[in-house]
Amino acid sequence: MVGSAMAAPLQNAMKLANVAIQLDTQNRHKDAYCEYLKSINYISQALLDEAVTQDGTEIVTADAQKMLKLAEQCLERAKSTATKLGKLEEKPAALEQHRPTCKPGHRRVLSDGGQATSPFLPPEIFEKMQIADTQNTKKELTPMEEASRLNQKLKATYEARLARLNPSQAMQKTSLTLSLQRQMMENLIIAKARQDALQRKVEERRLRLQEEANRRFSSSACLTSEEQEQRIFYTSILEYDQDHDWPRNWKSKLKKNPDDLSLVVGLLSCILSCPEHPVMKLLKKLQYRIYNKLYSIVSRANCSHNLVQKSPAHVASIGKQHSMKASHSIHCMQSLQENNQMNNEKMKHSVSVTSLPLIEDYNANTDSRVQQQTQHMNNQETSTLSAVDKDGSFEDLEQFLPQFQGQPESLPNLSSQIPGEFLVLSLENDNLPQQLKDIVKDIHNSIDRLLSLCILSFETLNNAAAKDQCLAILEEAFFTPIWTLLLALFRKVYINRELAFERSMALYKNMKPCDIGVKSKLFPSESSPPSGCYPYEAAVIELKQISKFCCPQKKLECIVKALRLICECAEEYRNSNEPSTSHTSAAIGADDLLPILSYVALKSNFPQLVSECAALEEFIHEGYLIGEEGYCLTSMQSAIAFVESLHKGGAPK
Amino acid sequence: MASGGAGGGSKSYSFKVVLLGEGCVGKTSLVLRYCENKFNDKHITTLQASFLTKKLNIGGKRVNLAIWDTAGQERFHALGPIYYRDSNGAILVYDITDEDSFQKVKNWVKELRKMLGNEICLCIVGNKIDLDKERHVAIQEAEGYAESVGAKHYHTSAKLNKGIEELFLDLCKRMIETAQADERAKGNGSNQAGTARRGVQIVDDEPQNAAAAGGGCCSSG
Numbered sequence: 001m002v003g004s005a006m007a008a009p010l011q012n013a014m015k016l017a018n019v020a021i022q023l024d025t026q027n028r029h030k031d032a033y034c035e036y037l038k039s040i041n042y043i044s045q046a047l048l049d050e051a052v053t054q055d056g057t058e059i060v061t062a063d064a065q066k067m068l069k070l071a072e073q074c075l076e077r078a079k080s081t082a083t084k085l086g087k088l089e090e091k092p093a094a095l096e097q098h099r100p101t102c103k104p105g106h107r108r109v110l111s112d113g114g115q116a117t118s119p120f121l122p123p124e125i126f127e128k129m130q131i132a133d134t135q136n137t138k139k140e141l142t143p144m145e146e147a148s149r150l151n152q153k154l155k156a157t158y159e160a161r162l163a164r165l166n167p168s169q170a171m172q173k174t175s176l177t178l179s180l181q182r183q184m185m186e187n188l189i190i191a192k193a194r195q196d197a198l199q200r201k202v203e204e205r206r207l208r209l210q211e212e213a214n215r216r217f218s219s220s221a222c223l224t225s226e227e228q229e230q231r232i233f234y235t236s237i238l239e240y241d242q243d244h245d246w247p248r249n250w251k252s253k254l255k256k257n258p259d260d261l262s263l264v265v266g267l268l269s270c271i272l273s274c275p276e277h278p279v280m281k282l283l284k285k286l287q288y289r290i291y292n293k294l295y296s297i298v299s300r301a302n303c304s305h306n307l308v309q310k311s312p313a314h315v316a317s318i319g320k321q322h323s324m325k326a327s328h329s330i331h332c333m334q335s336l337q338e339n340n341q342m343n344n345e346k347m348k349h350s351v352s353v354t355s356l357p358l359i360e361d362y363n364a365n366t367d368s369r370v371q372q373q374t375q376h377m378n379n380q381e382t383s384t385l386s387a388v389d390k391d392g393s394f395e396d397l398e399q400f401l402p403q404f405q406g407q408p409e410s411l412p413n414l415s416s417q418i419p420g421e422f423l424v425l426s427l428e429n430d431n432l433p434q435q436l437k438d439i440v441k442d443i444h445n446s447i448d449r450l451l452s453l454c455i456l457s458f459e460t461l462n463n464a465a466a467k468d469q470c471l472a473i474l475e476e477a478f479f480t481p482i483w484t485l486l487l488a489l490f491r492k493v494y495i496n497r498e499l500a501f502e503r504s505m506a507l508y509k510n511m512k513p514c515d516i517g518v519k520s521k522l523f524p525s526e527s528s529p530p531s532g533c534y535p536y537e538a539a540v541i542e543l544k545q546i547s548k549f550c551c552p553q554k555k556l557e558c559i560v561k562a563l564r565l566i567c568e569c570a571e572e573y574r575n576s577n578e579p580s581t582s583h584t585s586a587a588i589g590a591d592d593l594l595p596i597l598s599y600v601a602l603k604s605n606f607p608q609l610v611s612e613c614a615a616l617e618e619f620i621h622e623g624y625l626i627g628e629e630g631y632c633l634t635s636m637q638s639a640i641a642f643v644e645s646l647h648k649g650g651a652p653k
Numbered sequence: 654m655a656s657g658g659a660g661g662g663s664k665s666y667s668f669k670v671v672l673l674g675e676g677c678v679g680k681t682s683l684v685l686r687y688c689e690n691k692f693n694d695k696h697i698t699t700l701q702a703s704f705l706t707k708k709l710n711i712g713g714k715r716v717n718l719a720i721w722d723t724a725g726q727e728r729f730h731a732l733g734p735i736y737y738r739d740s741n742g743a744i745l746v747y748d749i750t751d752e753d754s755f756q757k758v759k760n761w762v763k764e765l766r767k768m769l770g771n772e773i774c775l776c777i778v779g780n781k782i783d784l785d786k787e788r789h790v791a792i793q794e795a796e797g798y799a800e801s802v803g804a805k806h807y808h809t810s811a812k813l814n815k816g817i818e819e820l821f822l823d824l825c826k827r828m829i830e831t832a833q834a835d836e837r838a839k840g841n842g843s844n845q846a847g848t849a850r851r852g853v854q855i856v857d858d859e860p861q862n863a864a865a866a867g868g869g870c871c872s873s874g
Contacts, residue, residue, distance in 0.1 A: 517726065564699040571701070587702040589681030590672075590722035594729050626669040626719045626739060631704040638724070638732040645731065 009046035010063045010070075016042055017074055024077065027273055029084045036078035043071040120299075120485050123292040129481075130284045143198065147191030151184045209238040229449075230456065236278040237457045246270060247457065254460040264466045267458065268473040279453050286446035287478060290439065294485045297435050301492050436493050439486070440618045443478075450474050468623070476551040479619075483550035490611040497614075497644055498607040504646035505605055516602070517595040521577040522570045522588075535573065536596060539565040540603045546612050552619040555612060560632045566596050590635070597639040602646075610644070613637055665715035668828050671737045673761045674746030675754040676725040679780045682811035683746060684720055687821055709825060716825050725757075734768055741828045742774040744820070745804075747795075749779040750787040755795065762802050772835075774827045775804035776820060783810040 020035030047064055121129070141149070158180045165173055213234040241247045250267045257263055271279050454470050455462045461470055479486075491498065508515075513523040513535055523535040543562040546555050570588050601609065613636055624630050674680040681702045688705045702722060709716040723729075723736050737743060745761050747754040758777055765773055777799045779790060792808075799806035805823065809816035 517728075563703075567699060567701045567703075587681065587685055588700075589684075589702040590724045591676055591681065591726065593700075593703045593722075594724040594726070626667060627706075628700060628704055631700070631719075631721055634721075634732075634735050635703070637735060638729055641732045642729055645728075 009043075009050075010067055013039055013043045013046065013067055013070055017070055020074065020077070024081060029081050033078055033081040033085060036074045036081060039074045040071050040078070043067045043074075120295060120488070123288065123295050126291050126295075126481070127288050130288060143191040143194040144188075147187045150187050154180060154183055154187075205242065206235070206239065209242075210235050212238060230452070233278055233282070233453050234456055236281075237453075240276070240278055241457075244274075246274075251458060251460065254458065258460055258463070259465075261465060261469050264461065264469045265473065267461075268454075268470060271454070271457075272473070272477055277457075279450060279457060282453055283450055283474070283478060286449065287482060290442055290446065291482050291485065293442070294439060294482065294489055297432070297439070298485060298488050298492070301432055301489075432489070432493050436489055439489065443486075443619070447471070447475060447478060450478065468621075471621070472553055475553060475619075479551040481550075487608075487611060487615060490615045491608065494611045494614050498610045500644040500647060501610050501640065502607040504643050505602055505607070507647050508602055509605070511599070511602060513596065513599050516599045518599060519592060521574050522592060522596065523573050524576065534603065536566060536569050536600050536603070538569060539563075539600045543600060543604050543609070544606055547606075547608060552616055553621075555616055556620060556624070556629050556633060559613075559616075559636050560629055562600065563593070563597065563632045563635065566593065566600060570596060593635060594639055594642070597635055598642050601636070601639045601643050609636075610640055613640060665717065666829060666832055667717045667719070668741040668825070668832075669719050669721065669739055670742040670744060670824065671740045672720060672722045672744050672746065673737075673758075674725055674744075674778075674780075675748070675751075675757045678725070678746045678748040678751070678754050679811050680725075680744075680746040681722065683744075683778070683780060683809060683817060684722065686811050686814055687817050688720070707821075709822075711822070711825055711829065714829060716829070718821070718825070733764065737765060737768065737773075740769065740773055741831070742776065742824050744776045744778055744824070746778045746780050747790065748781050749790050749795075749808075750781060750784050752789045755779075755790045759798070762804065766802070771803065772831065774824060774831060775799075775802070776807060776824050777804045778807045778809055778820060780809050780811060782808045782815065783812050 016035065016039040020032050020039060023032035023035055047067060050064065158176060161176060162173060165176075213231045216231075216234060250263075250270065254260075254263055254267065271277050274280060275284075451467065451471055451474060454474065455467070461467060514520055539562045542558060542565055546558040549555050549558065567588050570592065613633065616633055617637065620629065620633060672680050672684055684705055685702050688707050704722065705720045707718045707720070709718065721736060721740075723733070743761075743765055745758045747758045762775060762777070765775065777795065779792075779795055796806045805827075807816055807820045807823075809820060811817065
């Protein structure tokens with residue numbers, strides 16, 4: 001009776017656990033984690049209920065034991081899922097770290113402690129995370145692996161039997177040992193033979209598929225490297241499709257409903273959850289390549305990093321040093337040092353010795369400290385330095401900044417003391433815009449390759465609507481892990497524009513809409529708004545959401561939403577100001593929109609917007625360019641440019 | 654500049670038209686009139702009169718118009734070029750009672766020709782002909798100027814809804830012609846258009862063609 005009563009809870013518990021395991025294999029870690037916990041919760045409740053009502057002896061039934069065992073397994077899996085979750089969270093965490101690590105003290109910590117300096121994960125770890133994702137799915141065992149498992153079991157039973165034997169039964173022990181050895185050997189030999197046969201088959205099949213791919217691409221006589229690549233991909237796709245059923249199922253589904261875009265979404269998410277699929281392999285590879293490039297550029301160029309997020313006063317002090325030739329070398333040395341820490345090169349010692357005192361000075365504002373630094377410079381440079389130093393106004397710095405940034409030949413005389421590699425690094429630093437351009441091109445190429453591989457795998461995707469859908473999903477997968485680093489590079493390149501934007505914001509943060517040319521009927525009169533709020537706040541809030549997303553399309557949606565909100569707010573304000581006007585005669589045109597948008601940008605207090613928009617400009621789809629998205633982005637850019645220009649001169653009107 | 658649409662057989666075109674003109678010349682009313690005129694006013698998008706779209710059917714050819722309003726104020730002109738890049742047509746509006754607004758049109762014409770060459774179809778529009786009594790820009794002068802720069806001249810009244818439909822219809826026809834001539838010049842390169850995508854098209858030597866070439870197919874977003 002007890003057994004039957006327990007049967008239901010046991011089955012329920014197993015169902016729950018099953019759901020969790022399924023989620024786990026789909027890489028939905030968080031959901032899986034919750035489900036595991038739910039199963040445990042359910043089991044303990046069921047057992048508790050049972051225990052309270054039963055007598056002592058009847059509590060631990062066979063089913064109860066099974067349930068306890070299940071709970072134990074669930075707990076184990078929940079633990080491992082939790083670690084996976086923790087790893088995933090590192091990505092957003094990197095974003096959070098961005099600001100704190102830029103505090104002035106940070107550099108000092110670096111020079112003493114030798115801690116990792118960049119707020120970004122080094123490429124090695126990035127790659128490991130990619131692989132970790134990959135390993136989440138179960139793999140089929142090879143014959144050899146299977147055999148070794150079998151042998152382990154045999155050994156376990158053997159040991160159990162030995163333990164039961166009397167010391168006197170030595171003969172039996174020997175025979176057991178011998179039979180174990182024989183069995184294990186046999187298993188291995190069989191497995192080896194199976195493995196070889198399998199390998200031969202795989203090889204044969206590869207050749208056959210390769211021929212098939214060759215036939216498909218044989219139309220052109222001489223192959224370009226691109227075609228060659230396609231051919232290789234095609235072979236791997238054929239191979240994959242033979243090993244797995246799901247591509248075939250999806251193909252027939254797509255054929256039945258070629259216009260159903262939700263199928264495309266389903267298929268793509270299926271591909272993305274299969275790390276072994278050629279598309280995913282290529283995605284990981286290309287992603288890693290770009291991440292690696294970005295990482296080395298960004299960590300080399302870290303010198304200008306601090307400039308971005310400082311208050312104007314602090315920017316001035318750093319900018320001052322930045323404009324000096326020697327300080328340039330400090331930054332570079334530092335990045336070199338980072339390299340050393342990673343690569344364990346021998347130079348480490350000498351570089352850190354020379355850079356230590358300089359880095360100490362890095363944050364110094366006082367004249368005396370700066371004087372110390374001049375020991376390392378020749379006379380000519382000293383004069384430049386003191387000129388800058390005495391007249392520390394920001395305007396002068398602005399003149400100096402481009403001057404030095406644009407002159408790679410004006411390298412520090414320190415170069416005589418430092419290795420040649422360092423020179424190369426600083427030279428490269430001066431050409432960030434070009435490096436950014438290359439990266440952008442790489443990314444476009446990568447996404448193009450991914451898309452064409454997708455279409456190669458599923459030919460039914462080869463129509464405009466499906467392609468678009470495909471592209472959107474691929475982009476999201478591609479950009480999300482690399483966006484923070486990519487944006488960091490954009491910010492380095494657009495640093496001067498961000499600074500201008502920031503200055504304008506500092507100067508005009510208390511501006512009213514009318515000061516920037518918004519018609520008085522398009523914002524509430526002084527008395528009406530509740531305190532703490534300002535006009536168009538909803539649009540400002542929406543606009544700031546842009547940093548929360550990691551792929552261009554989502555960011556673009558943010559901007560579109562912000563502009564729509566502006567129009568809604570404007571209409572509301574106008575209706576309350578002039579209730580009589582008809583709906584259409586006073587609709588918002590660009591003449592009204594841009595001043596309001598400029599006001600919203602100014603209120604956002606978010607200089608990063610400059611770089612975000614510059615990045616969007618690079619990655620917006622061609623098809624969106626002439627549509628609403630393109631219009632919104634263009635208007636945003638225009639408003640930003642206007643805000644940037646505000647601090648330079650005169651009345652904003 | 655046009656793109657093959659998804660539908661079999663008949664062509665479809667996507668055109669971008671920028672709307673230029675000083676603050677008070679009535680360009681917003683003009684475009685609103687055009688887009689809301691018939692049937693219903695659902696044409697007004699969520700961005701109101703700043704950005705409007707209209708679908709047309711001209712002689713069996715489907716045309717999607719995207720009409721970009723621009724700010725008339727001088728201080729927003731620094732980024733003018735990013736507004737009118739990739740445009741197929743431009744409507745330059747002046748107020749016939751305001752000589753100054755006509756001078757502004759002349760400036761824009763120069764800039765557009767400089768940036769976009771002869772690919773772009775220009776329309777110079779004298780608005781507010783309901784106020785003909787206060788006219789300050791002579792008809793001959795305006796039409797003569799338009800002809801001299803290869804633009805067409807139109808007279809409209811947004812208030813009376815006069816001349817607007819004709820203006821846009823004419824512009825669309827001209828844009829189709831330009832697009833067809835462009836296709837012919839490219840030599841029936843229909844194959845490449847099908848498979849080539851963005852990355853390939855962003856070559857520096859013809860930036861103004863890049864966007865429209867991918868345009869029609871991507872309107873889903």
